Amino acid sequence: MKIAGITSLEDLPRICPLLSRYGNPQYGEDETRVVEVGSVRFGGDRPVVIAGPCAVESQEQTLRIAQEVKAAGADLLRGGAYKPRTSPHDFQGMGKEGLEILSRAREATGLPIVTEVMDTRRVEEVAEYADMLQVGSRNMQNYALLKEVGRAGKPVLLKRGMAASLCEWLGAAEYIAEEGNYDVVLCERGIKAYPSGEYSRYVLDLNVIPAVKLHTFLPVIVDPSHATGVAMMVEPASRAALEFGSHGLIIEVTARRGLPKPQCDAAQAIDTETLRRIVDFIHAREQIFAEREAV
Ligand code: PEP
Ligand code: MN
Numbered sequence: 001m002k003i004a005g006i007t008s009l010e011d012l013p014r015i016c017p018l019l020s021r022y023g024n025p026q027y028g029e030d031e032t033r034v035v036e037v038g039s040v041r042f043g044g045d046r047p048v049v050i051a052g053p054c055a056v057e058s059q060e061q062t063l064r065i066a067q068e069v070k071a072a073g074a075d076l077l078r079g080g081a082y083k084p085r086t087s088p089h090d091f092q093g094m095g096k097e098g099l100e101i102l103s104r105a106r107e108a109t110g111l112p113i114v115t116e117v118m119d120t121r122r123v124e125e126v127a128e129y130a131d132m133l134q135v136g137s138r139n140m141q142n143y144a145l146l147k148e149v150g151r152a153g154k155p156v157l158l159k160r161g162m163a164a165s166l167c168e169w170l171g172a173a174e175y176i177a178e179e180g181n182y183d184v185v186l187c188e189r190g191i192k193a194y195p196s197g198e199y200s201r202y203v204l205d206l207n208v209i210p211a212v213k214l215h216t217f218l219p220v221i222v223d224p225s226h227a228t229g230v231a232m233m234v235e236p237a238s239r240a241a242l243e244f245g246s247h248g249l250i251i252e253v254t255a256r257r258g259l260p261k262p263q264c265d266a267a268q269a270i271d272t273e274t275l276r277r278i279v280d281f282i283h284a285r286e287q288i289f290a291e292r293e294a295v
Contacts (some may be wrong), residue, residue, distance in 0.1 A: 007167050012215055015167055016174035018182070019216050027217035032247065035183045035219055037132045037155050038112040040075045042185045043219030047282050048248035050114055050157075050221075051275055052078035054265040055091065056098035064255045066105035068272040073279035076132070077102070077111040078250055082118050083264060084138050091263045099129040106131075114157055114250070120148045127152040137162045137189055137226070140172050150179025157250070159187045159223070166208060170216055186212055186220040187250060188241075190227030201229025201268070204237055209244040221248035225268045234270045238278045242285065251275060 002010055017023040027033065032043035042048050051074040056062050066077050081098025083091065094101070102113045112131035117123050118139060127133060132155045139145050140161035149156055156176055160169045173184045188209065190202025204227035212220040222244075224237035238249050254262055254269040262269055 007165070009167060009215065011167060012170060015171045016177075016216070018177040019170060019174050019184075019218060021215060021217060024217060030213065031217060032213075032219050033182065033217045035155050035185050037076065037114075040112060042155075042221065043247050046286055047242055047246060048076070048221065049074045049275075049279055049282070050076040050078045050248065050250040051253045052114075053254065054225075054252045054262060054269065055080045055083050056094050056101050057091075057260075057263055059101045059104065061255070061259050062101045062105050063108055064259060065253060065272075066109045066111060068255055069253055069275060070109040070111055072272045072276040073283075074111065074275065075248075076114050077105055077109065078114045078134075078252070079105075080116050080134075080264075082116055082122065082126070084116070084118055084136050085264075096125065099126065103129050117145070117149065120144050123148045123152050127154050130154060132157055132185075135159060135172075140164055140169065143172075143175055146172055146175035147179055150176040150181045153181070155183035155185065156181065157185050157187055157221075159189050160191070160208075162190065162202060163192050166211055166215065170212075173216070173218060184218055185247075186216075186218055187223055188212075188220065188227070188246075189223035190229075199230075200227075200233060202227050204228060204241075206240055206244040209241070209246055213245060219247040221250060222246045223250045225250070225252040225265070225270075229265075229268045231268055231270050231274075234268065235274055235278055239281055242282065249278070251278070 012020045013022040035042040051069040056079045083093035114132040116134040117126040134157045137159045193203040222241035
């Protein structure tokens, strides 16, 4: 039922004519628009894995983790140089120095970089270093930032606001597309819902993945790290996300040995051995699909 004044999925053709399936029959009922970041293809033949630290904390830490995630089979490197923190007294990220460290990690490993931009005044600077710009959950409805990011000429990873409806999330993506940039990958990262905070950080809304695919042709990935906030839940959440049709994962990782405890989101960081098992799971699934096709 449509209630006057209340936005519902029926409004999607009006809210996002550029990105919804309704105005774009060329994508049919289930085709995905592939978003390319270097040679990596979101929405392509196989799920993409982004992995790395929550925050860039030092060159040694970032290079070590970058090398380990590369060896484990990750496709892109994540890491925040500008961090959205609950308290202004918490570590805020290394800023430009962090971006420089990320570009050295890219040089060393060949992995493209995904990093967050939080401020319209920093979009140009972050876009100089990043291969993909991340808009975080807290900024999903920062429309000035979305427009600026839409003009930056780089693919965008748009996280879902932690209390955002599907309409609001797709509406936010539309702001980026409206600036001429259709290279948007959506990312479900957990929502505030009962019982978030009791035994996990947020509630991972897996149901939204098929719903996203029903309404838009953009690729959608899952962040099991922020969604759960608990390292031991990251692997099962990753598997479940793939079963729900996720086009990829973004995962926070720490090195197996020898690095200090992360300053940011330590409880949800998995080690690279666990990451390797998740990548192996993806390969095993692909193998099964290929064998089924062959029959
Ligand atoms: C992050 O990925 O570094 C992050 C802060 O995530 P979110 O915006 O989903 O909280
Ligand atoms: Mn984090």
